[in-house]
Amino acid sequence: MDEIADRFAGRRVLITGGLGFIGSNLARRLVSVDARVLLVDSLIPSYGGNLFNVRDIEHRLRINIVDMRDTHGIAYLVQGQDYIFNLAGQVSHLDSVEDPLTDLEINCRAQVSLLEACRRRNRQAPIVFASTRQLYGRPRYVPVDEAHPAAPVDPNGINKMAGERYHILYSELHGLPACSLRLTNTYGPRMRVCDARQTFIGWWFRQILESGEIPVYGDGKQLRDLNFVDDVTDAFLLAATESRARGQIYNLGGSPVSLGELAQLIVDVNGRGTTKLVPFPAERKAIDIRDYYGSYEKIRTELGWQPRTSLREGLALTIEYYRQNRLHYW
């Protein structure tokens, strides 16, 4: 996919949530082809932004600390950008249940501010929005395709659904070249692993390296699909540069695996450790979506994307990363 990244050489690229997991991996790809990268991040504690994610390339990009809710700041920063990767967000489902208004302001209201700013000041730059499979809620069928009804099971899902729809609407009404990728579970180096508030798998990486025991909720038979972060950044780069993506929504996705199998695979790749079934905590059971895996047929046929990294390979790269850098993520 390096010919895709090459398209960004010398171009001005804004990444919101740029110090976070996926944003920083995207930044690293873009810096490697000499794009002019501007990272925007709020650095709200516990949201996932981490300066260590780009420490070794800090001198090759610009970092602007600002909250997406800062309407004037964001309106200034979108000007003159050639591409906008819009990844900033509150990403904890449990937090959104306890504090839906903060989630709404970041994932819904601030998205409208960003799009309004682009409408007034930059109608050229392609915008790729990081959406989520969470907006489908509990699948009525699998694999879930883009036509599956949206029925979010938590405020985060509702706000992301609205935020995504705004991107598509601004494409239709105001001609902004915006599109949306519905991400499934993304994993890899630089993800937040210090607790389980955002993702279960990040927490598992910490557990395998720390206690050696991975806790699996319920019977471990729930199906999920996962994407390694490099495959996800491929999709962002493609979606930004392929004109047929404008106004479109694409699922990412991968091969289904049960959580029990996944936990065991992590143990195998790590070379030691165990897995343990534990009862579902009530507050997690309430928003659990049971089996999920997505169809990525649309992005495969339209943009030529597919995951390239095997689960075993991705897990090995990730575990190795945290083995070396745990100090900065625990």
Place this chain on the structure above:
Amino acid sequence: MDEIADRFAGRRVLITGGLGFIGSNLARRLVSVDARVLLVDSLIPSYGGNLFNVRDIEHRLRINIVDMRDTHGIAYLVQGQDYIFNLAGQVSHLDSVEDPLTDLEINCRAQVSLLEACRRRNRQAPIVFASTRQLYGRPRYVPVDEAHPAAPVDPNGINKMAGERYHILYSELHGLPACSLRLTNTYGPRMRVCDARQTFIGWWFRQILESGEIPVYGDGKQLRDLNFVDDVTDAFLLAATESRARGQIYNLGGSPVSLGELAQLIVDVNGRGTTKLVPFPAERKAIDIRDYYGSYEKIRTELGWQPRTSLREGLALTIEYYRQNRLHYW
């Protein structure tokens, strides 16, 4: 339906948007059976709230002027209510395109505040949310049923979609007895008729009485369905009292009629006047949804609701109302 209204005798009922078109008609029904009615309204100019709508029954209810965005005020007022009819909203589609953030704060953010207040202070009161067919966007098929995908064509549709989903989510997650009615074009006495910002039909009533000429956009062949306001208040009363409505979404709807036929029927009922085809203004064409009519089969079979008022009868009652009261609505 008076046995339905009777269920509210002596009960405390909060109506948000209570000075507006549907809210005030609902208030009148409830006052007639001696419910203890509290109307909440912001009286934002041009939104539709009009003190004249309840002037003759003012001494039989309470009016509290407060904006839905006033989190603390709303949290106080929901306490101790037996029923909540949640009709407050920004309702102009065109305004939402120009000022999406105001629409978002009222139709999305303030809805979460209200639901959070109920979650903390009143988990008993049934809540009926006034949603809209607008969230379907351009129909993929007609009649549109509740399973039709949501694809709003303006910010108002996105915010109402999110606001509705929050009601259903709070029913599922927190046990609030909330449900949602997706209204189609509602018409009748006390609607806003001074311009076309909210509804075309209100503007038509003014035009037929003032200039005698009804302007119809495009070729006049677009299909719509309409409900007379008394039929809509029936649906609200039923949805609040039938326990099987909890957590449910229901379309209202009626028989399809073309806009050209509807305009001609208004002329006929009025006894004089003409209709005139005029080109679509560009900003309206952009958010026009072409043919729409809804299926109300779900609410008919589950709650026993159906429209009782013929179009001719409803139009006659409406025109007569504005003939007598135009002073208060022009």
